[in-house]
Amino acid sequence: MTKDHDIWENFKAGDKSALSYVYFQHFNSMFQYGIKFKDDPEFVRDCIQDVFLKLIQAGDKLGSTENIRFYLFKALKNAIYKELDKSKKLEFVEFDTLKFEAPFAFKEELQEKDHPTDRELALSKALNELSDRQREIIYLRFECTMEYGQICDLMGLKSDSARKLLFRAITSLREIIDDRLKHPILLLIQFSRKHVL
Amino acid sequence: MDKKYKKYSVADFTQDIHFINWVNKGAGQKEWENFVRENPGLKKDIYTARDIVIAFRYRANDLQQVDEYELYQKIESYYTLHHRSKRPVSVRKFIQYAAVFVVILAIGATLSIFYFSENNENYTEIASSTSTSDEAKLILPGGEEILLKEKQSDLQFNAAGNQIKIDRDSIISYNGKKDPNAMAQVVVPYGKRSNILLSDGTKVWLNAGSKIIFPQKFTGKNRKVFLKGEAYFDVFKNNKSAFIVSTDNMNVTVHGTEFNVRENEPDHELEVVLVNGAVCLKENSKMSLLNKEIRLIPNQKAVFNKVNNKISVESNVDVAYYISWREGLLEFKRESILTVFRRLSQFYNVRFVTEGSVELNRKISGKLDLKDSLEDVMKVVADAAPITFRIDGEKVFVNSKIN
Numbered sequence: 001m002t003k004d005h006d007i008w009e010n011f012k013a014g015d016k017s018a019l020s021y022v023y024f025q026h027f028n029s030m031f032q033y034g035i036k037f038k039d040d041p042e043f044v045r046d047c048i049q050d051v052f053l054k055l056i057q058a059g060d061k062l063g064s065t066e067n068i069r070f071y072l073f074k075a076l077k078n079a080i081y082k083e084l085d086k087s088k089k090l091e092f093v094e095f096d097t098l099k100f101e102a103p104f105a106f107k108e109e110l111q112e113k114d115h116p117t118d119r120e121l122a123l124s125k126a127l128n129e130l131s132d133r134q135r136e137i138i139y140l141r142f143e144c145t146m147e148y149g150q151i152c153d154l155m156g157l158k159s160d161s162a163r164k165l166l167f168r169a170i171t172s173l174r175e176i177i178d179d180r181l182k183h184p185i186l187l188l189i190q191f192s193r194k195h196v197l
Numbered sequence: 198m199d200k201k202y203k204k205y206s207v208a209d210f211t212q213d214i215h216f217i218n219w220v221n222k223g224a225g226q227k228e229w230e231n232f233v234r235e236n237p238g239l240k241k242d243i244y245t246a247r248d249i250v251i252a253f254r255y256r257a258n259d260l261q262q263v264d265e266y267e268l269y270q271k272i273e274s275y276y277t278l279h280h281r282s283k284r285p286v287s288v289r290k291f292i293q294y295a296a297v298f299v300v301i302l303a304i305g306a307t308l309s310i311f312y313f314s315e316n317n318e319n320y321t322e323i324a325s326s327t328s329t330s331d332e333a334k335l336i337l338p339g340g341e342e343i344l345l346k347e348k349q350s351d352l353q354f355n356a357a358g359n360q361i362k363i364d365r366d367s368i369i370s371y372n373g374k375k376d377p378n379a380m381a382q383v384v385v386p387y388g389k390r391s392n393i394l395l396s397d398g399t400k401v402w403l404n405a406g407s408k409i410i411f412p413q414k415f416t417g418k419n420r421k422v423f424l425k426g427e428a429y430f431d432v433f434k435n436n437k438s439a440f441i442v443s444t445d446n447m448n449v450t451v452h453g454t455e456f457n458v459r460e461n462e463p464d465h466e467l468e469v470v471l472v473n474g475a476v477c478l479k480e481n482s483k484m485s486l487l488n489k490e491i492r493l494i495p496n497q498k499a500v501f502n503k504v505n506n507k508i509s510v511e512s513n514v515d516v517a518y519y520i521s522w523r524e525g526l527l528e529f530k531r532e533s534i535l536t537v538f539r540r541l542s543q544f545y546n547v548r549f550v551t552e553g554s555v556e557l558n559r560k561i562s563g564k565l566d567l568k569d570s571l572e573d574v575m576k577v578v579a580d581a582a583p584i585t586f587r588i589d590g591e592k593v594f595v596n597s598k599i600n
Contacts, residue, residue: 014280016273023272027265035258045268052272056279105254123252138253142221145214163212170208170249177248178207 004068012062023052026072029144033073036102036139037080047079054079070150077154100136122176134169137162198232203239210246220250270353270394274365331546333389335363337371338379338413345383345391352383353394358414371413382410388546395422398433399440402523404459406543427459429523432474447501450477456493457520463539465503470519471495478508525567531560534582538595541578545571547588552596555584 010018027048034044051072055062065071081098110116110124130138136155140146141162146154151162202210210216218224233240333345335352345352345363353362361369361381385391385403393401396414403409407426421441432440434453442449442458447467449458454474460467469478471493478491478499491508493499498514501507521528527544529537535557538549544567551557561581565574575586575593583598 014276016276019273019276020269023269024265027269032258036255039258041258049268049272053275056272056276059279102255104252105256106252108256127252139255141212142217142250142253143255145217166212167208169253170211173249173252174207174245177245177252 005064005066008065008068008071012060019056022068022072026069029069030072030076033139033144034076034080036100036136037077037098038084039101043083044080047076047083050079050083051075067150069144070146070154074154098132100132100139102135102139104135119176123173126172126176129172130169131165133157134165137166138169141166198228202232203236205239205242207242207246207249210243211249216246217250220247221254267356277365331386331388333385333391334383335361336382336384337369338381339371343369345385345389348389350385350389350391351393352391354381354396354413356396356398356414358396358412361413379413380410381413382408384408386546387543395420395433397435397438397440400431400433402429404428404522404543405546424458425460427457427522429455429457429520431455448479450479451475459519467501467503468498468519469493469501470498470514470516472516472520521564522567527565527567528563529565530562532562533558533560534578534584537561537578538593541565541571541574541593545574547571547591547593549593549595552594555595555597556582559583 007018007021011022030048030051031041031044034047035041038044055075077098084098104127107124107127110120113120116124133155137151140151140154141148148162149159151157152159155162157165202213205213215225216229219226219229233243333347333350335343335345335350337343343363347364351362351364353365354360355362359371361371363369383391383393383403385405385407387406390405391403393403393409395401395411397420399420401409401422404427407424407428409422409424409426409428411422415438419439419441420435421443423443425444428442430440430442430451432451432453432455436452438452440451440453442451444458444460444467447469449456449469451474454476455472456474456476457470457472458467459469469476473495475495476493478493478501491499491510493510494512496513496516498511498519500509500511502509515530518528518530522544527537527540529540534555538557541547542549559582561578563577563581565577567574571593572588575588578584579586579598585596585598587594587596
């Protein structure tokens with residue numbers, strides 16, 4: 001992780017190749033994360049711009065970090081929250097309950113199916129019943145393979161909450177998937193066909 | 198494979214980072230396959246865990262709607278401004294006033310336009326007719342010459358092909374006739390360099406004593422530029438349109454990659470060093486003795502010798518060594534004093550005159566910071582080699598130390 005530390009210091013010092021590295025290394029993941037909160041590419045792009053400009057403006061006052069991605073995710077989430085808070089005058093949005101709108105890939109695939117099986121419907125229902133918090137934890141843990149400590153920090157949760165919430169989500173799914181009369185491989189094949197990482 | 202996995206439950210597997218990376222990215226495929234085979238009792242749980250990881254997947258959003266590179270340009274400009282000025286630059290003001298002033302040229306479209314056909318004859322004629330003055334210039338398709346004052350100028354061509362930003366504080370709008378073959382030219386004499394952002398997003402670092410000719414906007418199937426001298430290219434990835442760097446003898450074709458091209462006139466060589474991606478080299482003459490194409494992979498260097506028409510490829514070269522000039526560093530490893538003087542001559546625009554018996558073939562190694570004055574740089578060289586020197590205007594007189 002010291003590599004991130006050094007690059008960040010260089011970035012603060014005005015090394016343009018460090019800026020380039022940080023930006024192009026993390027733009028995609030920032031975008032994919034941001035768009036889960038609001039499915040509006042222009043909006044997410046503006047937030048990312050905001051993040052970088054503010055980081056640059058902070059200059060020397062910027063802290064150090066051992067994990068640039070985490071730092072950027074946090075800054076992005078802040079930026080998104082501020083923007084949404086501005087525009088939603090009626091609804092008060094709390095930082096740690098920002099709506100994680102994006103649907104699971106499975107849900108979208110299911111919509112295209114004409115005759116979904118009972119188990120598929122049950123699975124879809126279980127996924128729907130997950131809270132926004134659980135869905136964000138799932139994204140950070142499975143797609144971003146982020147450590148629990150960072151997940152909790154990012155989401156304003158107490159130390160073991162993320163793990164517990166994830167465990168509950170896993171358990172609810174497991175009950176449905178485990179309840180199998182057919183061969184276990186079948187379910188696997190149906191899912192993995194259309195996956196996009 | 199860690200023994201801990203033998204005692205894992207479904208939930209344990211599902212939350213394990215290595216397991217997740219196997220399911221989602223195929224990492225450690227063999228290890229996990231072996232593990233399942235050796236522990237058949239865990240098979241059911243592993244497949245359940247796998248199904249859960251798959252169920253938790255999100256679709257990746259299409260990035261094409263957002264111009265990642267265009268945003269970077271804005272951010273980079275602000276970064277430069279912020280680190281250059283003593284006072285903090287207001288973000289809002291920056292967004293509003295990105296250009297200090299705008300110069301609009303109303304160009305009569307009938308002025309001479311560089312016209313390029315498929316063969317390169319016209320190109321070589323035009324390149325040699327440009328006088329070797331001391332000024333760095335941008336020559337527009339209409340023939341207008343714009344002097345570039347900075348020692349290291351910065352040019353940015355916008356995607357539409359109708360604006361050029363010069364040194365980040367002036368913008369030229371070019372409204373000439375839309376000739377698809379209209380080419381712009383950047384000429385940098387010895388002692389000056391230029392960074393150019395082409396309309397397709399490709400970045401070019403043009404070294405001292407070089408010229409590059411390119412269209413203001415790339416149309417047509419391929420993106421072709423002509424180079425004389427040395428340049429480093431960071432080609433913007435476009436799988437549908439190949440980027441071709443054409444020199445007197447050789448074409449370098451790429452799709453999206455970083456490499457350095459250097460014409461070594463005194464030794465009659467052309468050198469291409471690949472940083473990342475892949476490039477294809479092909480000889481540029483009509484009577485090509487080289488029928489095949491040569492592909493390079495990263496960290497390879499190809500040297501084309503014009504005298505004997507041979508190409509040699511060296512692998513695992515120290516890339517940094519070849520591109521350190523971009524950072525204003527000149528590194529040399531067991532190079533002859535003569536070569537070092539040639540490079541310094543190019544960079545500082547001075548002439549070296551040897552008096553007495555200087556061992557020009559003597560090999561030296563070192564790293565020079567070209568941001569230093571010539572005086573300081575020569576002191577470093579004089580430490581490494583048995584020479585004394587005297588700078589007199591544009592000439593450097595060198596003598597052997599033993600005298």
